[in-house]
Amino acid sequence: MKPKRVALYIRVSSGDQNAEMQRNELTEYAKFRKWEVAETYSDTMSGAKDRRPALDRLMADAKRGKFEIVVVWRCESIDTSTPTGKMIFTILASVAELERYTIRERVIAGQKAAKRRGVRFGRPTVEVDTDHALKLRKQGLSWRAVAKATGVAKDTLIRHVTDERRV
Numbered sequence: 315m316k317p318k319r320v321a322l323y324i325r326v327s328s329g330d331q332n333a334e335m336q337r338n339e340l341t342e343y344a345k346f347r348k349w350e351v352a353e354t355y356s357d358t359m360s361g362a363k364d365r366r367p368a369l370d371r372l373m374a375d376a377k378r379g380k381f382e383i384v385v386v387w388r389c390e391s392i393d394t395s396t397p398t399g400k401m402i403f404t405i406l407a408s409v410a411e412l413e414r415y416t417i418r419e420r421v422i423a424g425q426k427a428a429k430r431r432g433v434r435f436g437r438p439t440v441e442v443d444t445d446h447a448l449k450l451r452k453q454g455l456s457w458r459a460v461a462k463a464t465g466v467a468k469d470t471l472i473r474h475v476t477d478e479r480r481v
Contacts, residue, residue, distance in 0.1 A: 317350045319381040321372055324356040333358065336387040344385060352381040366398065373401070384409055442466055442474040 322340040326333045333356055344351050353375065355368035372384065384405055425435065443464065450460045461468040
């Protein structure tokens, strides 16, 4: 399977913050997920600015399909009252949704592979002696008492007896 292509987005608001630390952590995260880094986009500016050159390039490249995923180090205080804040929020929501679908696809694929190997899912099959259960019922025992006597859950007993009567 071809690795996912990702974009790393880094933003620091001043020279006091460390863009290299963000770059290293994002790169390690991508490596851990076995993703291919398509490009790293980095802005050094205040979060209050409406224009961010690297973010603008990232958005243009996303529209061209240069990558499937955007990874950010951390997003705090996203101001959704600004166009940029709304866009970042939308990107993050899309990334979260993609991750959720990706996890779901992997779980389903894993379940299919397990089933092909003979793994069974769900509760184990219970053998019910319906004749014995019905005999106990005819003796006047409640379903609860029959369940206790046979070691089979009450609802399971009732379902088996009902299913057998339909046949």
